[in-house]
Amino acid sequence: MASAEFLARVQRYQEIPTNVPGTFANESYLTRLPGLVRDCVANNRECFSHEQSKRLLQLADDMVNDAVIPLPSQYPEESAKSPTSSQWETLLKGKNYTWQNSPWFMGEQYMFHLVLLLAEYYTTGIDPFHPSKVAELKESTPWALLQTAVGLSAQEEASSQSHHDQLKRFVKLCLWGNKADGCYKEVKDTISGSDASLEFDDELLLVDHSDKVITYLEQKAREVGDAKKLGIQFINDNSGTELLLDLALVDHLLVHGWCGKVTLNVKVEPMYVSDATPADVLEHIAEMQRETRTLEVQALGKRLASYIQSEQLIVRPDIFWNRYTYYWEMP
Secondary structure: OOOOOHHHHHOOOOOEEEEEEHHHHHHHHHHHHHHHHHHHHHHOOOOOHHHHHHHHHHHHHHHOOOOOOHHHHHOOOHHOOOOHHHHHHHHHHHOOOOOOEHHHHHHHHHHHHHHHHOOHHHHHOOOOOOOHHHHHHHOHHHHHHHHHHHHHHOOOOOOOOOOOHHHHHHHHHHHHHHHHHOOHHHHHHOOOOOOOOOOOOOHOOOOOOOHHHHHHHHHHHHHHHHHHHHHEEEOOOOOOHHHHHHHHHHHHHHOOOOOOEEEEEEOOOOOOOOOOOHHHHHHHHHHHOOOOOOOHHHHHHHHHHHHHHHEEEEEEEEEEEEOOOHHHOOO
């Protein structure tokens, strides 16, 4: 639970507005977000109806032209089926926000909710961002990076590094995979293509609590007497490269006896282009087991599938992760 002192400090800061020309927040509604919506339409040519495509392209134009942000209630059939539309209605009603004169992050998160409404996700159940996720898994780079991680884990059996330092290196490899965010193409491109690697420099880390985290795990294992009694919780973000490396870390934790169970906390419904849902996790594990993968990656996929069957790996969706909610409001 957040302290009163922390909350007071947070309240002193203003939300970032979208109405300052030249800022990232403003440019997001002129180029980045409209571009993502147009890509979504292009990627779903065979799936979207003419009306769905038309509505989404209008949304892209509305952001560029600074139109008034529509309420979920303007799409009653879809919003009635959504677990989050009522919260958005409460947040936005009566504010008369426009796309370029509103709180940046709130508007961006709501824009992705609007995509679900306009694409009729709550009726069809079809993830409008799935083509983008599949496209990344068809590239060679994510699998080359995963192979690097799998190879590292295997090498550590004969490594002179301590158990602690082995996990520390693996955690940082997993962290580096977080650059592969489908919502920020410029950042994602730095870990894509033929030159992509998992080489990193600690000087690039703004904050490094890895030693503290691993020492805490070691301490808890001593307290309970058996590390296999411990459970580790992941708060997952993106699918694709990031999720592949998350799953490699899950395997490392279980194989090397850091814990007996891992829980992946994922989104209930699609969000931010590449955010992971339960279906994405299962699809990634299945993709690992294709005969076209290396033997090491296939073996990883089979181990992960067995962890799910034995409930050593739990995939737990919760609508909390889809809501416009702060961490300190976590139930």
